Amino acid sequence: MSRHTTQTNISFSRYFRPTPIIRKKIKNPPKKAKIAFYLLLYYLSVCVTSFIIFYSLISRSRNTNSDRVFEEKETEMATMESLIGLVNRIQRACTVLGDHGGDTALPTLWEALPSVVVVGGQSSGKSSVLESVVGRDFLPRGSGIVTRRPLVLQLHKTEPGKQDYAEFLHLPQKKFTNFSMVRKEIQDETDRVTGKSKQISPIPIHLSIHSPNVVNLTLIDLPGLTKVAVEGQPESVVQEIETMVRSYVEKPNCLILAITPANQDLATSDAIKLSREVDPTGERTFGVLTKLDLMDKGTNALDILEGRAYPLQRPWVGIVNRSQADINRNVDMIAARRREREFFVTSPDYGHLAGGMGSEYLAKLLSRHLESVIRTRIPGIISLINRSIDELEAELDHLGRPVAIDSGAQLYTILELCRAFDRVFQEHLDGGRPGGDRIYGVFDSHLPDALRKLPFDRHLSPQNVRKVVSEADGYQPHLIAPEQGYRRLIDSALNYFRAPAESSVDTVHRILKELVRRSIGETQELKRFPTLQAEIAAAANEALERFREDSKKTTLRLVDMESSYLTVDFFRKLPQEVERGGNPTVSTVDRYTEGHFRRIGSNVTLYIGMVAETLRNGIPKAVVHCQVKEAKRSLLDHFYTQLGQKEAKQLAQLLDEDPRLMERRQQCAKRLELYKSARDEIDSVTWIR
Numbered sequence: 219m220s221r222h223t224t225q226t227n228i229s230f231s232r233y234f235r236p237t238p239i240i241r242k243k244i245k246n247p248p249k250k251a252k253i254a255f256y257l258l259l260y261y262l263s264v265c266v267t268s269f270i271i272f273y274s275l276i277s278r279s280r281n282t283n284s285d286r287v288f289e290e291k292e293t294e295m296a297t298m299e300s301l302i303g304l305v306n307r308i309q310r311a312c313t314v315l316g317d318h319g320g321d322t323a324l325p326t327l328w329e330a331l332p333s334v335v336v337v338g339g340q341s342s343g344k345s346s347v348l349e350s351v352v353g354r355d356f357l358p359r360g361s362g363i364v365t366r367r368p369l370v371l372q373l374h375k376t377e378p379g380k381q382d383y384a385e386f387l388h389l390p391q392k393k394f395t396n397f398s399m400v401r402k403e404i405q406d407e408t409d410r411v412t413g414k415s416k417q418i419s420p421i422p423i424h425l426s427i428h429s430p431n432v433v434n435l436t437l438i439d440l441p442g443l444t445k446v447a448v449e450g451q452p453e454s455v456v457q458e459i460e461t462m463v464r465s466y467v468e469k470p471n472c473l474i475l476a477i478t479p480a481n482q483d484l485a486t487s488d489a490i491k492l493s494r495e496v497d498p499t500g501e502r503t504f505g506v507l508t509k510l511d512l513m514d515k516g517t518n519a520l521d522i523l524e525g526r527a528y529p530l531q532r533p534w535v536g537i538v539n540r541s542q543a544d545i546n547r548n549v550d551m552i553a554a555r556r557r558e559r560e561f562f563v564t565s566p567d568y569g570h571l572a573g574g575m576g577s578e579y580l581a582k583l584l585s586r587h588l589e590s591v592i593r594t595r596i597p598g599i600i601s602l603i604n605r606s607i608d609e610l611e612a613e614l615d616h617l618g619r620p621v622a623i624d625s626g627a628q629l630y631t632i633l634e635l636c637r638a639f640d641r642v643f644q645e646h647l648d649g650g651r652p653g654g655d656r657i658y659g660v661f662d663s664h665l666p667d668a669l670r671k672l673p674f675d676r677h678l679s680p681q682n683v684r685k686v687v688s689e690a691d692g693y694q695p696h697l698i699a700p701e702q703g704y705r706r707l708i709d710s711a712l713n714y715f716r717a718p719a720e721s722s723v724d725t726v727h728r729i730l731k732e733l734v735r736r737s738i739g740e741t742q743e744l745k746r747f748p749t750l751q752a753e754i755a756a757a758a759n760e761a762l763e764r765f766r767e768d769s770k771k772t773t774l775r776l777v778d779m780e781s782s783y784l785t786v787d788f789f790r791k792l793p794q795e796v797e798r799g800g801n802p803t804v805s806t807v808d809r810y811t812e813g814h815f816r817r818i819g820s821n822v823t824l825y826i827g828m829v830a831e832t833l834r835n836g837i838p839k840a841v842v843h844c845q846v847k848e849a850k851r852s853l854l855d856h857f858y859t860q861l862g863q864k865e866a867k868q869l870a871q872l873l874d875e876d877p878r879l880m881e882r883r884q885q886c887a888k889r890l891e892l893y894k895s896a897r898d899e900i901d902s903v904t905w906i907r
């Protein structure tokens with residue numbers, strides 16, 4: 219250290235030789251210079267510190283920015299995964315809970331979910347495209363219609379180095395790492411639903427493939443469009459396939475992957491024909507041209523791929539899959555992808571398009587586009603979910619809760635239902651619901667009309683009075699007043715009141731029966747229990763019958779009471795014929811004339827009129843007391859006593875529901891579960907908010 223200092227001093231002194239004055243000043247510097255020196259030192263140290271602080275601030279902010287960019291990228295990735303993953307999860311829930319679309323009786327979520335559907339004629343290369351997108355050999359192959367159920371293929375990208383595996387929704391515990399077993403399972407699961415009869419079914423098979431070599435994407439493989447049925451299939455299958463494919467591609471949320479082989483005339487492509495119909499602007503259609511390697515020498519597909527022959531809004535993608543010979547030679551998919559890349563890069567025709575060709579590019583393109591479609595559709599899906607939840611909950615409320623299993627709860631439910639019915643019935647009688655007023659109509663018009671129409675004119679005509687009085691007199695005509703004649707006339711006249719009395723009772727009975735019928739129909743809670751409805755109706759009608767009997771007895775008793783004891787005062791007040799005539803001889807002669815009998819007839823008429831007035835007031839009282847009030851008070855009392863004696867099995871029978879209703883409740887509950895789980899799924903993806 220000291221050696222180094224010495225050296226420096228030597229070299230320094232070699233170039234810088236201070237004069238003696240300076241040397242002296244250095245040894246003894248003046249005070250001003252000392253201050254200036256310290257100021258300079260201070261200034262320098264401030265500069266250095268500021269620079270260090272400034273630099274550290276800048277570098278920190280740079281780090282923050284790059285962190286943010288990194289985080290944004292991560293969020294974007296996560297968002298993309300969550301978006302497609304979200305739709306994947308909702309799709310799976312749809313299948314588990316039976317929503318395959320196409321059911322008009324229930325709201326459907328399946329139809330609202332964005333998806334990519336692979337459409338093409340038979341042997342156009344659909345399966346090959348799917349396999350190259352996945353990078354795995356896993357789809358059933360064979361002649362005729364191999365794909366007979368929709369295959370919902372959900373691709374999940376995993377960390378590099380992780381092993382590929384597949385999972386079926388119908389076999390949740392099983393991980394398939396051997397992809398030839400996946401192929402077998404697709405075949406077996408297809409047969410499980412369709413039988414071996416080569417029928418088709420719209421119920422999808424869900425397959426998830428997890429691999430580092432895929433992009434997040436959901437593809438739906440459908441049966442190939444065909445013009446002829448294969449052996450063992452009904453002719454209708456051709457139409458059925460078209461209907462099924464159409465039901466998918468018609469959805470405005472569906473991206474169509476229209477596959478056409480390049481060695482076929484584009485004008486005859488089933489995929490293009492169908493997609494042009496359902497998507498005339500070409501907004502949702504991705505044209506894919508397979509078998510480019512099989513085109514005749516000297517021809518190429520540039521017109522199509524460059525969008526001149528059949529322009530679509532999305533660029534056409536050319537694909538080269540494995541040939542049948544490659545498949546037979548077991549050429550693996552990774553090698554096939556590499557060969558496909560080489561095909562385009564080295565092709566004199568397509569080299570300039572190589573960046574936008576091939577199955578890997580197609581997968582990325584679809585994934586990106588699907589993600590953006592999902593992003594725009596999510597708000598609509600959320601409002602559909604909320605609306606459907608409200609609708610389904612309202613319907614379930616209307617249908618009622620499922621019936622309890624234990625007999626105590628069942629008895630309680632039955633009593634509740636009876637009370638609900640009783641409430642409606644009472645409302646009919648007390649007002650609030652129409653019907654009760656018709657009972658008043660019986661008292662106000664039916665009964666008075668019937669009383670007025672009674673044939674007293676005929677019965678109390680002078681001829682009849684003479685006949686009755688003479689018969690009553692017998693061989694000894696009455697001397698002063700025909701007491702027996704009066705009694706007989708009154709008795710027989712009172713008999714006429716029985717019919718209107720009975721008719722009032724019967725009419726009110728009919729009205730009450732009708733009200734029972736209507737109340738049962740109007741009791742919402744009872745709607746689902748036809749057996750209980752019938753039992754309540756029978757019990758109520760039986761009670762009404764009892765009340766009718768009682769009411770009839772009471773009203774007829776009122777009539778009988780009138781016969782039992784006549785109002786003597788009435789007759790006392792009548793002017794005495796004897797007194798009126800003054801002359802007994804004249805009056806005796808008069809007693810057997812027409813006028814005499816007319817007078818008797820009119821006296822009886824007056825008496826009967828008085829009785830009619832009494833009954834007009836009395837009959838309604840009896841009817842209301844015996845029928846209406848009883849119906850209000852104790853219509854189901856007898857039924858309640860019977861209920862208490864019923865066995866558990868009989869109670870359960872009373873709560874037998876209409877099977878259609880039970881099924882509907884089950885369907886609604888399942889669909890509600892689906893919508894709620896979809897809502898939870900969406901809620902769990904926090905970026906949506």
Ligand SMILES: Nc1nc2c(ncn2[C@@H]2O[C@H](COP(=O)(O)OP(=O)(O)OP(=O)(O)O)[C@@H](O)[C@H]2O)c(=O)[nH]1
Nearest residue numbers: 340341342343344345346442509538539540541542
């Ligand atoms: N050379 C060549 N052959 C292809 C290409 N694409 C498909 N093939 C062959 O065409 C045949 C039919 O292909 P698939 O992928 O089974 O067609 P598909 O549309 O799924 O057929 P179906 O399921 O029967 O409707 C197979 O033998 C494939 O190897 C291609 O780009 N080039």
